Amino acid sequence: MISLLRFAMTHIQFQQGPIRPPSEANSLLIRTTQGCPWNKCKFCTLFEGMEFAIRPVEDIKRDIWAARTFYKNRQFKSCFLQDGDSFAMETDDLLDVLNTLKEAFPELTQISSYGRAQTMTKKSPAEMQAICDAGLNMLYCGMESGSLEVLKLMKKGITPKSILKSAQYAKQAGMKMMTFIILGLGGKALSDDHVAQTAQLLNQIDPDEIRILSLAVKPGTGLDDMVQNGQFTPLTEREMLVEQYQLISQLNGINSNYGNYHGINLLMELNGQFPHDKEAFLRTIDHFMMMNKNDQNNFILGRRTHHYATLNDMNNTLMYDTVQQQLMRIEQQKLGDLEDIFYSLRQRMI
Numbered sequence: 001m002i003s004l005l006r007f008a009m010t011h012i013q014f015q016q017g018p019i020r021p022p023s024e025a026n027s028l029l030i031r032t033t034q035g036c037p038w039n040k041c042k043f044c045t046l047f048e049g050m051e052f053a054i055r056p057v058e059d060i061k062r063d064i065w066a067a068r069t070f071y072k073n074r075q076f077k078s079c080f081l082q083d084g085d086s087f088a089m090e091t092d093d094l095l096d097v098l099n100t101l102k103e104a105f106p107e108l109t110q111i112s113s114y115g116r117a118q119t120m121t122k123k124s125p126a127e128m129q130a131i132c133d134a135g136l137n138m139l140y141c142g143m144e145s146g147s148l149e150v151l152k153l154m155k156k157g158i159t160p161k162s163i164l165k166s167a168q169y170a171k172q173a174g175m176k177m178m179t180f181i182i183l184g185l186g187g188k189a190l191s192d193d194h195v196a197q198t199a200q201l202l203n204q205i206d207p208d209e210i211r212i213l214s215l216a217v218k219p220g221t222g223l224d225d226m227v228q229n230g231q232f233t234p235l236t237e238r239e240m241l242v243e244q245y246q247l248i249s250q251l252n253g254i255n256s257n258y259g260n261y262h263g264i265n266l267l268m269e270l271n272g273q274f275p276h277d278k279e280a281f282l283r284t285i286d287h288f289m290m291m292n293k294n295d296q297n298n299f300i301l302g303r304r305t306h307h308y309a310t311l312n313d314m315n316n317t318l319m320y321d322t323v324q325q326q327l328m329r330i331e332q333q334k335l336g337d338l339e340d341i342f343y344s345l346r347q348r349m350i
């Protein structure tokens with residue numbers, strides 16, 4: 001997710017919220033809601049201090065036409081509805097907004113939104129169908145985990161049951177679905193359950209796209225408190241890769257596109273299509289795991305200091321030696337425990 005400034009111009013004005021998925025970088029952004037209707041997840045500060053509100057339909061429609069005037073020479077293929085949950089709107093209001101959007105931007109082929117499972121399951125299948133038919137044909141789902149225990153621990157406010165039900169509604173209506181999973185979200189204690197239940201739920205849903213994120217604990221969050229007082233033990237970089245290996249191994253019978261596009265992930269080359277690339281994903285993780293400890297540390301440090309993008313970059317001897325010098329300096333000058341340094345470098349990336 002990327003921060004955006006509230007958008008205002010001298011004579012044409014329309015609102016923009018603080019976030020959008022990275023894949024919506026070139027999309028038209030229209031704000032239907034402000035903030036998140038839940039806003040309690042232990043790891044999240046996205047909408048900290050922002051009270052959730054559904055924007056008045058007339059304001060949204062005014063924004064759509066203002067955007068049309070502002071982007072008069074620009075054609076958009078896609079539009080993302082900000083902020084946290086457009087499905088919180090009354091169905092008729094959402095349909096009104098979608099119809100206006102298609103009228104103002106007839107070239108749009110994709111309209112997308114975040115949708116919370118608990119909100120979407122309040123809509124009937126017929127309402128979901130009408131919403132999809134009106135153009136909202138892509139859903140971003142922050143599932144994070146398929147484990148009830150992990151979801152409870154993180155105060156996600158959703159259950160595997162509601163995730164499955166909302167996904168079925170969305171898919172039956174014809175919506176495409178991108179599902180986000182957070183590696184390490186169960187910590188050490190719930191790692192096995194996190195992997196097993198997440199794989200099981202993804203196998204049931206078979207989302208169009210799965211996007212992997214690696215947990216980095218934001219300072220000041222409830223999760224950070226849990227780490228500080230010993231209630232949550234985060235996974236190391238290597239342990240998160242083991243989790244990912246197990247997750248991939250247990251994903252069966254799906255046709256999802258699978259991606260590690262976010263820079264917070266260690267192996268950004270793990271991108272492809274299930275089931276075709278499953279074995280190649282596992283081989284890539286195996287390759288890392290079979291490297292000696294020094295090279296593993298060299299790669300992790302190189303990733304976290306932006307020297308490397310993929311494992312292949314270690315073949316660049318100049319880059320490898322630069323990272324190796326940093327690694328030796330940390331070890332010789334006893335600058336701290338290497339795992340702690342990796343942890344805080346990861347924190348700085350969010």
Ligand code: SF4
Nearest residue numbers: 036038039040041044
């Ligand atoms: S539902 Fe999403 S946006 Fe809302 S608090 Fe949880 S993670 Fe943050």
